[in-house]
Amino acid sequence: MKKVLALILALSMALSLAACGGGSGGSTTGGDTQQSGDSGSSGASGGDTVRIGVFEPSTGDSGPGGKQEMLGMQYANRVTPTVDIGGKTYNVELVYADNGSTSDKAPTAAAELVGKGVSLVLGSYGSGVSMAGGPVFDDAGLCAIGVTCTNPGVTVGNDYYFRICFLDNFQAQVLVNFAEEKFSAKKAYLLGELGNEYDQGLITFFEQTFTGNGGEVTKDSFPTNTSDFTTYLNKAVSVGADVIFCPVSIAYATQIIKQAAAMNLEIPLLGSDTLDSNKVLEAAKGSSVQLYVSTFYQEGGSPEFDDGIKAWLNEDSTAMTNNGGDDTIAAVTAMGYDAYYVALEVLKAAGSLDLTAIKSALPGVTYTGVSGAIGFDDTGDAVRDTAYIKTSDNAAGAWALETVQTAS
Numbered sequence: 001m002k003k004v005l006a007l008i009l010a011l012s013m014a015l016s017l018a019a020c021g022g023g024s025g026g027s028t029t030g031g032d033t034q035q036s037g038d039s040g041s042s043g044a045s046g047g048d049t050v051r052i053g054v055f056e057p058s059t060g061d062s063g064p065g066g067k068q069e070m071l072g073m074q075y076a077n078r079v080t081p082t083v084d085i086g087g088k089t090y091n092v093e094l095v096y097a098d099n100g101s102t103s104d105k106a107p108t109a110a111a112e113l114v115g116k117g118v119s120l121v122l123g124s125y126g127s128g129v130s131m132a133g134g135p136v137f138d139d140a141g142l143c144a145i146g147v148t149c150t151n152p153g154v155t156v157g158n159d160y161y162f163r164i165c166f167l168d169n170f171q172a173q174v175l176v177n178f179a180e181e182k183f184s185a186k187k188a189y190l191l192g193e194l195g196n197e198y199d200q201g202l203i204t205f206f207e208q209t210f211t212g213n214g215g216e217v218t219k220d221s222f223p224t225n226t227s228d229f230t231t232y233l234n235k236a237v238s239v240g241a242d243v244i245f246c247p248v249s250i251a252y253a254t255q256i257i258k259q260a261a262a263m264n265l266e267i268p269l270l271g272s273d274t275l276d277s278n279k280v281l282e283a284a285k286g287s288s289v290q291l292y293v294s295t296f297y298q299e300g301g302s303p304e305f306d307d308g309i310k311a312w313l314n315e316d317s318t319a320m321t322n323n324g325g326d327d328t329i330a331a332v333t334a335m336g337y338d339a340y341y342v343a344l345e346v347l348k349a350a351g352s353l354d355l356t357a358i359k360s361a362l363p364g365v366t367y368t369g370v371s372g373a374i375g376f377d378d379t380g381d382a383v384r385d386t387a388y389i390k391t392s393d394n395a396a397g398a399w400a401l402e403t404v405q406t407a408s
Helices: 002-019 063-079 106-115 127-140 168-183 197-212 230-238 250-262 278-284 303-315 317-322 331-350 355-364
Strands: 049-056 082-085 088-098 120-122 144-146 161-163 187-193 216-222 243-245 269-271 291-295 367-369 372-374 387-393 398-405
Touching: 049 063, 049 106, 049 127, 049 331, 063 088, 063 250, 063 303, 063 317, 063 331, 082 331, 088 106, 106 127, 120 331, 127 144, 127 161, 127 197, 144 331, 168 197, 168 243, 168 269, 168 291, 168 387, 168 398, 187 197, 187 230, 197 216, 216 230, 230 250, 250 269, 250 278, 278 291, 278 387, 303 317, 303 331, 331 355, 331 367
Parallel strands: 049 088, 049 120, 120 144, 144 161, 187 216, 187 243, 243 269, 269 291
Antiparallel strands: 082 088, 291 387, 367 372, 387 398
C-alpha cells in the first residue's frame, strides 16, 4: 500500500508539472541537454521501447558537471540504441528530469521520472540531490544507479539505490595518502561550502584520516554565493598549511584557483572528483597554481572511447557546448558512459521490464567499462580500490596523470 500511494503521488506531481508548463516528453527543464539521437516521446516503458530515467542537474551550481555526466549516457545511447530483453529487442530512450542541483528540487524531479514510467534511473551528479531524491525511488520500488555521487549516505538505508563510483571515505584516504607521500604534508587547510553535504562529508573524512596519521588541520566553511576567497587563502598561508583541500563545485573551484593565481599562492591545492573539469583547467591555465585532483578516469584509458566521443563532440555543437566548449573528456563523462552500459546489463539480466525483476537482477550484475571493473557489494556500493590523481599542466591547459593511487 505504501508503494501504491507513492506511485499515485508521483503521477499526480508529474501531471501537475505538465499542467504548469513543466514540459512533456523526455527533455529536461534545462532545455539544452537533449542531444542528437535523444527521443522526446512521453510513453512509458513497454511495446518496443524501454525508458531509462536520467536524474541529473542541467541547471544550478552542478549544472556543468551534470551536463558532462549526461554526455556519456547520450553518447552511449547513440552508439548502442537498443537492448535485447527476454528475447525481444527494445529501443532505449533516455528520459530527463532536471534536479536543479538542489535538495529541495530533487524529490520533484525524482517523482517526475516515476510518473513517466521509466524502468531504471541513472544519476545523479551530486550526492545531496541523490540523497534527497532517493526516498522517492525507494517508495516507488524503482532502482537508481548513482554515477558519481560519492557520499556514503546515498545508499545507506535505501535498498533501491546503487552506485558505480568510489565513496568519499575512500577518496579522502587516497588524497591524504597522496598529500603525505608527495608533499610530506603535516598541516592541511580544509575549505568547503557551508551546509553542502558533499563538501562537508569529504572534509570530515579527510580530517579523520589526516589527524589519525598525526597531522594537523585548520578548516573553514564559506557561505553560499561567496565570491571572494582571498581571506581564506591567506589564512591557509598564515597557519603554515602544507596543502589546501577544497572539494568544492566547479563554479567555486574556478574562482578559488584564479584568486590563488593572482596572489601567487605556493601551497598545492588538492581537489576531489568535482574539480576534474575543463573549466577548472581553463582557470589554472598560464598560472603557477599547483592543482591535483582525484578522479575516475584519465584520457588514454580507452582509446576507442576517447576517439569516438571526441569525434561526436566535434560534430555536434550542442554536445560541445555542454562539454564546456572543447573536447576534453571529463571523468564524469566516462562514468556516465559506463553507467548506461551497466543499465543495459541489468535489463538483460532481469529478462523483463518488471521492476521487481530488475531489482532482483541488479546486485549480481558485473561489467568492465572504460573506467574499470564494476560490481556491487551488499550495500549497493561499487567495489572499487583505485583512483586516478591528475595534475593540471598549466602551460598546455590539459590534465596529466600524476599517479594511480589506492587506499592501502
